[in-house]
Amino acid sequence: MKSQMRFQILSTYSKTSGYIVAGLLLLLTLFAACSGQGSSPGKGVAENELEVVEKTDAYGNTERFTRRLDNYAKEGKYSKMSPEGNLLETAEFYNDSLNGARVIYYENGDTQIVEHYEGGTFAGPYQAYYEGGQLELEGSYTANSMEGTWKRYYPSGQLMEEVSFQDNQENGPFVEYHENGKLKAEGYYKEGDNEHGLLKIYDETGELVKTMNCQHGVCRTVWEKEGATD
Structure with a gap:
């Protein structure tokens, strides 16, 4: 199962799980062209x-x-602010670098992305939201690198998947869920969205219907329930 984790608010999020990293790297690139704002002085600046x-x-x-x-x-x-007067973005700068929270808004005013920076690099929690306010994606950065467990949700709020990240790549166990909350797949990623080791697939009732052995993204079915369909 290719990870659905990579985020789609930018039309960069190509291969399903090439999703988050590509989208977030584009955000960094785009923001480098943005100017900053303010009314409060920086640290130690009169x-x-x-x-x-x-x-x-x-x-x-x-x-x-x-x-x-x-x-x-x-x-x-x-x-x-947009030409119509709608708030599109807020951020904090220190010494010409992003430092603190940056918030991006949908045109209707709903929050789209909340991310944090230290000295111009991603650091701390990251959240992305569907239009309407429902959380879509959450995780955390350490020194500009996606680390730990990242979670993605259906628009209904039901958990869609949990993926372990290390050094900005999927590395470690992952779990996917059907929208009804039943287990959909579980396995292990290695050095990106490459399934490695035993991969288990479940139907919408949560029943195991297939097991596969995977070697760095190449998977071979070793057992399949009779009559099961993908």
């Missing part, structure tokens, strides 16, 4: 050493931020 900047980007969005007078480095809060 208010009289800052200026407020407001400008319009190529799409008509208004960006507002504070920056240092000596080197124009962004300090403090950043915001972006």
Whole structure:
């Protein structure tokens, strides 16, 4: 089973589980082009050493931020508003780098992504939401690397899958669920979305219908329930 974990809010999330990493790397790339905002000064920076900047980007969005007078480095809060006046993004900067929470919003005002940074790199919790407010994805970063257990949910709120990450790749056990909450698949990923070892497949009642032996993404059926269909 290829992981559904990789996130789809960007149309980058190609191969099903090439999903999160590709999407999040694109977010980093896109944000490097973004300006910052603010009204509060940065750490150790006096208010009289800052200026407020407001400008319009190529799409008509208004960006507002504070920056240092000596080197124009962004300090403090950043915001972006649509031409219609809807809040699209908020963030915090320190010494021209993202530092703290960054929130991206849907056009209707619902929260789309909440992520955290330290010195311009991902650090700490990450959450993504369906339009309407239901949590879709959650996990955590350590020093710009996806680590530990990441979870993805159906729009109904039911858990869809849990995948272990190490060094920004799927590494370790994973579990998938049908939307009714019954077990769908369980196995182990190695160095990305490559099934490795024993893979078990279950039907919508939670009954085991197939087992497979996998070697770095290549799987061979070793048992299948009579009459079972994929």
